Amino acid sequence: MEGLSKTFPGQRALDRVNLAVRRKEVHGLVGANGSGKSTLVKILSGYHGPDADAAPTCVFAGAKVALPLTPGESHRLGMRFVHQDLGLVPSLSISENIGLAAGFPTGVARRIRWRAQLALAREGVRRVGLERSPQTIVERLSPVERVLVAISRVLLDQEGTQLLIMDEPTANLPHSEVERVHAAVREIVGGTGAGVLYVTHRIEELFALCSQITVLRDGKVAALLAAAETDTDTVVAEIVGQRVDQKGAEPGAREGRAGGAVLVTKAISARVCNDVSVELRRGEIAGAAGESASGKSEFGRVLFGLTQPTSGTLLLEGKPVKLAGPAEAMAAGIALIPPDRLRQGSIGELSVRENVTLASLDRSVGGALAWLSIRQEKRDVAAIVRDFDVRPSGTEHRLEMLSGGNRQKVLLGKWWQRKPKVFVLDEPTSGMDVGAKAAVHSALRRAAADGAAVLVLSSDEVELSELCDRVLVFRAGAVIDELAGSRLSRQDILTAYYGNGDTGGKSFQASEDLGTRKEQLS
Ligand SMILES: Nc1ncnc2c1ncn2[C@@H]1O[C@H](COP(=O)(O)OP(=O)(O)OP(=O)(O)O)[C@@H](O)[C@H]1O
Ligand SMILES: [Mg+2]
Structure with missing residues (x-):
C-alpha cells in the first residue's frame, strides 16, 4: 500500500x-x-x-x-482477519461461528451438513488447543478462548x-x-x-x-x-x-505500606475455585497470576457476587458477608473491572461522559440542585480523561470513535470514580500501550496509597512483577504459591505457575500442602 x-x-x-x-x-x-x-x-x-x-x-x-x-x-x-473485537456472534456456538466464516459444508439441495460441520469445528478447536465442545455457546467462553475460536476460523478457512x-x-x-x-x-x-x-x-x-x-x-x-x-x-x-512523559513510571516497590485486612476469604470454593483463603489489605496491591482456566477470574467474580461460592466464608472488614449479586458488592464498596469490559460494560453510541456516569448515576444525581450535579459530573469525567490520558481528550466524543485502548481507559475510569474500598481488576491494561499502562499503574498506586485494597488479576507477568506487593499464583482453581519480597520477578512468577520447582521447590510444597489438606477434608 x-x-x-x-x-x-x-x-x-x-x-x-x-x-x-x-x-x-x-x-x-x-x-x-x-x-x-x-x-x-x-x-x-x-x-x-x-x-x-x-x-x-x-x-x-x-x-x-x-x-x-x-x-x-x-x-x-x-485476506483473512482476526479483528480486535474478534467479530464472533456470542449467542451462537463455536461450530456455528466457524461455519459463518469458513462456510458450512453443504450436501444435496445445499442443505448444511451439520455433522460434517461439527467434525470440522472439532478439528478447528483441536488445532488451536481449545478444550471445549464445538457446541459450546461462545458467550460462555472466556476472552482467551474466544481468541482461539477466532483463530481456528482462519485456520479452517486457509484455502x-x-x-x-x-x-x-x-x-x-x-x-x-x-x-x-x-x-x-x-x-x-x-x-x-x-x-x-x-x-x-x-x-x-x-x-x-x-x-x-x-x-x-x-x-x-x-x-x-x-x-x-x-x-x-x-x-x-x-x-x-x-x-x-511516561507518567508514573516510578518503580514498583512500595514495601511496608500494607494496612489491616479489608477483605478476607476463608476456604472459598466455587465452580473453578478450590479452597481459596486470601487476605486483601488496605494500601496494598496484590496480584493474581495463572493461566486462563486457573480460577483467578472466577475468584474475582466470587468477590463481586457474580458467582456464588459453594462453601467458605467472605469477611468484609471483619464481618461475614454474603454477596447475592454485583449490586450488593458495589454497595459494600467492592468493584470488579471485568476482562471483556468492552463487550459488557459500555454503550458505543453514548458519549465518553455518558458511559462514565452510567455507573455512578446515584452519585451525580444525588445533589439537591440538579445543575450543580451536572457540573460536578462534567468535572469528574474531565478528571478521568486527564488522569488516564484518554485521547482524543474531549468528554463528548462517542465511545465507539475511540481506539480500543482508549475505550479501555474510559471504562476503567468509570469504576475508578466510585472510589471502591476493594478494587478487583481483571486484565486492567490489556490492549494498552506502554504509556497508558504506566498511567494506569500509577493510578492504582494512588488508589492503594489512599487506602484501597487492590487486587490485579493479570496474565502479564511483567505487569504483576512491576506493580504488585505480593502475587498469588493460581493453578487448577487453587492458590499454589504466594510470591513477595525478593521472589517477585517475572521469572519467579512463570516458574511458580509452571511449577517446575526451580525456585527451591516452594510451589510444590504449597500444592502438596493443599493436597493433604484436601485429603484430610475428604
Ligand atoms: N469511526 C471513527 N470515527 C471517528 N474517529 C475514529 C473512528 N475510528 C477510529 N477513530 C480515531 O482514529 C484514531 C486511530 O484509531 P485506531 O482505532 O486506528 O487506533 P489503534 O492504533 O488501533 O489504537 P489501539 O491500540 O488503542 O487499538 C483514533 O484517534 C480514533 O479515535
Ligand atoms: Mg486498535
Missing part, C-alpha cells in the same frame, strides 16, 4: 502510510493507542474507505487493486489465504498461550505461504514472531525496522516519540 490516508471528522487517523508485507513474512504493526493500527486493518477489510483525494495505490499479489475495497473483494483476494491480518490477538493471553498463537500463525504461514500483518502492544512478540516491524505514530509511519537489527528500546522510543 502506498500513500494511504484516512481522515475522520476532525481527526486524521492515517497520514500517507506506506506498507509492504511479503509472502511468508510476519510483519509486526505497532504504535500507541490511537495511532491508527485498527484503522489500517479496517481499510484492508473493506470496512473503511481511505481518503480518495490522497490517491493511494494498492498492489496485491502482483496485481493492482482499486480502493476502496469491499469486504467481499478483500476476502476473494485472500486461498494470501494475507492474514491479526489485530491484537494476544492482548489477553498469558505467556504459554501466546506461544500457542504463534504456533498457529507459523502453521498458517508454513501451510499457505501467506504473509501476516500482526498488530500487538507486546514488544517481546515482535522479536519472537516477526521479521519486519512497522511503527505508527500519530497516523504516520515512524519507522520500518528489521527485527534482527533492532531492539526493544529502539522500538519503544519510536512508538512513544514525543510522548516520553
